[in-house]
Amino acid sequence: MASRVPPSFTRFSAQNLAILGPLRAGLADSKADLAKITGLSPSTVTARVDELIGLGHVIEVGDGVSRGGRRPRRLALRHDGGIVGCIDLGIDRTSIGLVDLSGQLVARIDIELDVAAGPHPVLQRVWAEFETMLAESTAYSQLLLRGLSVGVPGPVSAETGRVIAPSRMPGWNGIDVAQILGALAGVPVLVNNDANLMALGEYAASDRREPDQVFVKAGSGIGCGIIARGELFTGSRGAAGDISHVSVPGAPPVACSCGRTGCLDALASGNALVRELQAAGREVATVEDMIALARDADPVATRLLREAGSMTGGVLATIVNFFNPDRLVLGGVLSQSEVFVTGVRAMLYAECLPLATDRLTIATATRPDDCGLLGAGTVFLDRMFSLQGI
Amino acid sequence: MASRVPPSFTRFSAQNLAILGPLRAGLADSKADLAKITGLSPSTVTARVDELIGLGHVIEVGDGVSRGGRRPRRLALRHDGGIVGCIDLGIDRTSIGLVDLSGQLVARIDIELDVAAGPHPVLQRVWAEFETMLAESTAYSQLLLRGLSVGVPGPVSAETGRVIAPSRMPGWNGIDVAQILGALAGVPVLVNNDANLMALGEYAASDRREPDQVFVKAGSGIGCGIIARGELFTGSRGAAGDISHVSVPGAPPVACSCGRTGCLDALASGNALVRELQAAGREVATVEDMIALARDADPVATRLLREAGSMTGGVLATIVNFFNPDRLVLGGVLSQSEVFVTGVRAMLYAECLPLATDRLTIATATRPDDCGLLGAGTVFLDRMFSLQGI
DNA sequence: CGAGCTTACTCCATAATCAAACAAAGAAAC
DNA sequence: GTTTCTTTGTTTGATTATGGAGTAAGCTCG
Structure with missing residues (x-):
């Protein structure tokens, strides 16, 4: 690989960013495409691209295929810049x-x-x-x-x-x-x-770039991330998406670490399920063990996962009605369990208005581990x- | 008033909008302010303002007060342009x-x-x-x-x-x-x-321009509007904020017009409360009647309003944990009832994490009628x- | 295989923008 | 009451971006 490292980034001008953005997103790979997408004039695109090539951030990578006329010279970001x-x-x-x-x-x-x-x-x-x-x-x-x-x-x-x-x-x-x-x-x-x-990783990795998404991480704990209008939404405090301690409708008053009872985390998180399964006499140490048990048709593990899915789905129903995302992605270890995912799906469709779900895709993470x-x-x-x- | 109508708007250039924006928002009222806020150079501001004055969209409205040097010439939007x-x-x-x-x-x-x-x-x-x-x-x-x-x-x-x-x-x-x-x-x-x-109206009318707000319209029905990062959020479908048919945790299975039971609208909307109050033998025709009754310390009306507040607060608790707004505004007729508002407040503080509520302001609409x-x-x-x- | 068409890109005169010097008008200091 | 400093606003070359004309390099079809 190239050992010559391009100069350190300081700041990019707004126009250089207008060029780099589509290149980064894979939306354009030639000057003509860039002019179309950015709305900048072809001459400006040439000037900016030449500058970025000179700075070592962009390279020409040979010719592309013709679309009926002169073939474009393909441009790419230098991915060896750091x-x-x-x-x-x-x-x-x-x-x-x-x-x-x-x-x-x-x-x-x-x-x-x-x-x-x-x-x-x-x-x-x-x-x-x-x-x-x-x-x-x-x-x-x-x-x-x-x-x-x-x-x-x-x-x-x-x-x-x-x-x-x-x-x-x-x-x-x-x-x-x-x-x-x-x-x-x-x-x-x-x-x-x-x-x-x-x-954000799921949004970037998947093909389905719906601008409003909710990602639920159901692992040993339960977390949630929000993409609104294509950008991560955290709230001014930074804590938006924290649904661990939302009360589950109609659930038993199990004590939670937060001092209240009936929180989603205390009822439907991987840790909570493992504890319950152990109380039922099963030899499980981890959430993965529990999912394996459910795959082997263990009735208690299966019931617990399905109930956890229902409870999670019940909380998400309110969120889906409120936020109206185009896509709901389930990630974390629990999303590897079909029973859990089915439980979420069933509860969501039962509890949400058709208006909120008719465009909604419910999916599991494209690259759950990464x-x-x-x-x-x-x-x-x-x-x-x-x-x-x- | 001026009878000469300025020319019809077609489109504004990006830079003219950069000038008009701060003028509209009241963030600037002189060329010097505009240059500071927009980041444009003073000469460009002069050129753009002159153009907008020529087009009849902006006028000079006399001198401002000096801040230790030459006094500014105050600029304003022509509000008689339509x-x-x-x-x-x-x-x-x-x-x-x-x-x-x-x-x-x-x-x-x-x-x-x-x-x-x-x-x-x-x-x-x-x-x-x-x-x-x-x-x-x-x-x-x-x-x-x-x-x-x-x-x-x-x-x-x-x-x-x-x-x-x-x-x-x-x-x-x-x-x-x-x-x-x-x-x-x-x-x-x-x-x-x-x-x-x-x-949006509340956001524009109030001094508290928190970028993330939730507005709840509790009137004969229940609706909700979302401001995220200072802009109205509707979702790609346009139905975000619709919480009428969210299930209320632990509520009786009252039938709802949507075909399900236990929806917020069927339990806590003004219409639902009036029906219940009529069933209890009170002579009420409108939501306003019911609020008046509660102000006169009628026990049933008061209890119903308080319970409606609790139920609304219970649903909003999930939303506040999830969305983490800086401000929650109660509007609609029910927000005129102190009992209702207290019920919402109590439930929210009981059900939310401190992290979600320590910055949260819960207020009633600044101009509820307008x-x-x-x-x-x-x-x-x-x-x-x-x-x-x- | 070449005339005509399409696409990709560049050059250049024109227009817009900027930074910096300058002018105007007032406040503060002496 | 003059001097100095501040703030506001304008003028002036220098820089930068633009849009259209022009060039390059492929396709397509008779």
């Missing part, structure tokens, strides 16, 4: 990956890591593992590390970037992950909630290729 | 108003009108009443009627502008209000859901002063 480190911090498992400037995931590892060990030990371990992975990825280790993008399993303040009131991350309240990791890595760090990143890392990469690249810059 | 007719169609009462180009409501009348009489009779009556009102408003009848903006008490398709599946407007399904009224009036007509318009008409005006003017144009 690399972004992506980290999806989980409760007991963390994924680490590399995303190139085109948004492709080009390397990943998974490590066992208990988030309860506390911010500093966890983040030091994560950084050490990342450095090892980067050094071993010979194709990419020469490239400039542009920064890190991290997903955490708890709310992240939109203003300060700190973790706030994370019910499942003891010792992390008020922690500034960007500052700690930034000190270790010496590069810019972005931090977001994991479900938000998964929503969407967290892909979303982390997307957030970073979108910011890098924006007026704001990194 | 007038917009606003119509808030209700189930049995319709408001008709005039909004000038600055967004001020300058005239209004209310008429008794049963929407069930059907589209053509209703819209003909509305247009006749509007013409009478306009002719009698001598200060404005000379001005150019730019168009009409209508709110209807049912879902409106975002794509076709037609009324779709309106549960409370028999005979209106699939009706193109814009086409019917446009044929009568000969001017452009915009149609939107009434709760959406009220949300926000529908104001919102209709806002929608029209925002569209007129956009690249899209009318």
